[in-house]
Amino acid sequence: MMNESINTVTTPEPALRTENLNVYYGSSLAVRQVNLDIPQNKVVAFIGPSGCGKSTVLRCFNRMNDLIPGARVSGTISFRGENLYAKTVDPVELRRRIGMVFQKPNPFPKSIYENIAFGARINGYKGDMGELVETSLRRAAIWDEVKDKLRESGLALSGGQQQRLCIARAIAISPEIILMDEPCSALDPISTLKVEELIHELKQQYTIVIVTHNMQQASRVSDLTAFYNAEALEGGSKVGYLVEYDRTTSIFHNPAEKATQDYVSGRFG
Amino acid sequence: MNTPNTSDSNTPDGKVNLFQADMASRYRTDGIFQAITWTSIVIALLILAVLIIDVLMDGLPFINWNFLSNFPSRKPEQAGLLSALAGTIWVMVTVAVIAFPLGVGAGIFLEEFAEDNWFARAIEININNLAGVPSIIYGLLGLQVFVRLLGPNGWLFELTGIDITGGRSILTGALTLALLVLPIIIVSTRESLRAVPDSLRLAGFALGATRWQVVHNQILPIAIPGILTGTILALSRAIGETAPLITIGALTFISFLPENLQSPFTVLPIQIYNWVSRPQKDFHDLAAGGIIVLLVVLLVMNSTAVLLRNKLQKRF
Numbered sequence A: 001m002m003n004e005s006i007n008t009v010t011t012p013e014p015a016l017r018t019e020n021l022n023v024y025y026g027s028s029l030a031v032r033q034v035n036l037d038i039p040q041n042k043v044v045a046f047i048g049p050s051g052c053g054k055s056t057v058l059r060c061f062n063r064m065n066d067l068i069p070g071a072r073v074s075g076t077i078s079f080r081g082e083n084l085y086a087k088t089v090d091p092v093e094l095r096r097r098i099g100m101v102f103q104k105p106n107p108f109p110k111s112i113y114e115n116i117a118f119g120a121r122i123n124g125y126k127g128d129m130g131e132l133v134e135t136s137l138r139r140a141a142i143w144d145e146v147k148d149k150l151r152e153s154g155l156a157l158s159g160g161q162q163q164r165l166c167i168a169r170a171i172a173i174s175p176e177i178i179l180m181d182e183p184c185s186a187l188d189p190i191s192t193l194k195v196e197e198l199i200h201e202l203k204q205q206y207t208i209v210i211v212t213h214n215m216q217q218a219s220r221v222s223d224l225t226a227f228y229n230a231e232a233l234e235g236g237s238k239v240g241y242l243v244e245y246d247r248t249t250s251i252f253h254n255p256a257e258k259a260t261q262d263y264v265s266g267r268f269g
Numbered sequence B: 001m002n003t004p005n006t007s008d009s010n011t012p013d014g015k016v017n018l019f020q021a022d023m024a025s026r027y028r029t030d031g032i033f034q035a036i037t038w039t040s041i042v043i044a045l046l047i048l049a050v051l052i053i054d055v056l057m058d059g060l061p062f063i064n065w066n067f068l069s070n071f072p073s074r075k076p077e078q079a080g081l082l083s084a085l086a087g088t089i090w091v092m093v094t095v096a097v098i099a100f101p102l103g104v105g106a107g108i109f110l111e112e113f114a115e116d117n118w119f120a121r122a123i124e125i126n127i128n129n130l131a132g133v134p135s136i137i138y139g140l141l142g143l144q145v146f147v148r149l150l151g152p153n154g155w156l157f158e159l160t161g162i163d164i165t166g167g168r169s170i171l172t173g174a175l176t177l178a179l180l181v182l183p184i185i186i187v188s189t190r191e192s193l194r195a196v197p198d199s200l201r202l203a204g205f206a207l208g209a210t211r212w213q214v215v216h217n218q219i220l221p222i223a224i225p226g227i228l229t230g231t232i233l234a235l236s237r238a239i240g241e242t243a244p245l246i247t248i249g250a251l252t253f254i255s256f257l258p259e260n261l262q263s264p265f266t267v268l269p270i271q272i273y274n275w276v277s278r279p280q281k282d283f284h285d286l287a288a289g290g291i292i293v294l295l296v297v298l299l300v301m302n303s304t305a306v307l308l309r310n311k312l313q314k315r316f
Helices: A002-009 A054-061 A091-097 A112-122 A129-139 A159-171 A189-202 A215-221 A248-253 A258-264 B023-062 B065-069 B082-113 B118-130 B135-149 B155-160 B170-194 B198-206 B211-240 B243-248 B268-276 B281-313
Strands: A016-025 A028-038 A043-047 A071-079 A098-101 A177-181 A207-211 A224-232 A238-247
Touching (some): A016 A054, A028 A224, A054 A071, A054 A207, A112 A129, A112 A159, A129 A159, A189 A207, A189 A215, A224 A248, A238 A248, A248 A258, B065 B082, B065 B281, B082 B118, B082 B170, B082 B211, B082 B268, B082 B281, B198 B211, B211 B268, B211 B281, B243 B268, B268 B281
Parallel strands (some): A043 A207, A043 A224, A098 A177
Antiparallel strands (some): A016 A071
16 A cells, blocks of 8 residues: 555656664664655655654764664665665765754854855865855845845844754755754744745755644645554553655645544544 | 732633732742842942052052062062062963863863763763862872973983973963863863854754864854963963962962972962961061962953953954
8 A cells, every 4th residue: 555655656767765663772673664765856745743763764864863863763764776785885975865854953153154165165166155155045035134144143033033044954965855853843834934944945846845733834835744643562662653754745635644634633642 | 019910800701710819929039139149249349449549558558560560579578579479470371372272172072072971071070070180280280290200300211211391381271270270171062063053063064064074164263362361261260379389389488480380489479378478577468469469360361362352252
């Protein structure tokens, strides 16, 4: 059932593909058996209750989980056909190609200009830095608000502006995929709307995977939605798994699984 | 003195009020604890004030140019602390040059680079223990290692003919004090680094930065004021140390200025100690003068570091 639905929605070469992905923290299994394809230039939303492993899976895509002692994966994740966890893949180099935006806006306590320039500089950018800063801020739809104060601290901006600055920072290094981990959960509704509009814009050029607790948001911004759930194991720990992955309209209006139906209609979770 | 909501009468909608606010007694407790903490600080300040005033009254009349520019003497009216002042400055500069890079480097390694394994934990426990070791133990260590093994006629000299420390020298004293304050610098470096939110590290890594790029560009600039504060505290401790320097054999009577790191030396606390232990009253007053000079050196050192810190802090 699940494979059918994936086949109907994916393009031939997915940006990311997971096969039998299991993620462990130490000896405990956090997420089991995730199989999904993330097509290029689409927005894929991960939804599900807390502890279902959606952020965990997201953090495997740019190998941020490597930074957590004891975290490991089994199964495969391929990025444009290449195994992400192969020995030949350098996670530092990979993270330039797969960018990330975090839950809480985390600009560096430096100038707006420096926030954008840092990633470019460390990755050996040889072009015109001023131009890069401007295009990145323009693409993140924040240029008009900050163009007169590029030398001021990024922390002086409002929360929503800070998050768009973080998105600008992420796109400044020309990633192919942008991972967003609940990017609007710390923002007010108006800022949220601005970020969502921005996601629509960015879809033209980037593949976006977004984790969200906000189901309206998932239905507004995403083309595809993956619903994760968690089940309790003996001993009290929880393990997350992928319940259903399909077009967003199907997930919200005609889900195949009862658990999905219950979750999207707000009956649990 | 009950306010309306402290009564246990029923609320307007008929439910029994289970809350007894009792504001009067809660504010009374507040007041009592405020008074206790206030008293603590007043007592501390009073003691400090008495000490300083007493020293100033005894010592100020002796502070003049001769006191600062004369070498020690058997005659109180001719005695000065030039050699001790010069020795203290030499030793402190050397301690800072040795201990700051070593301590900060070790702190950065332990906090940012080392993996969390038994080895790192063992080092951490030992550093914390070292911070509590009595300073005289460091003196004995310095005597054995720097004076006897690495000095003239020492083990290294026998083997290679190289005399590193020159025996009971400024370098030996500085190395000993550097060991003494290293744990303080390491611990404060680690605490300053730990205070930088992890979200900034993640932001750096997510942009494809290596660990050193993250530490160097994002973490250290934020942590450096805290690191400097810790270093100031460490150096303030070193400047007042007497016991380990007496143990390694710093001289108490020196009538020449140090010429290089291998010169014999004395420092202000030793000079003060020496004067205090003389029977004549005049030398006791000289000691008070020496304490004032030591305090001034300490203040100058600390305010330099505070200025440096504020300057660094202004960059966002």
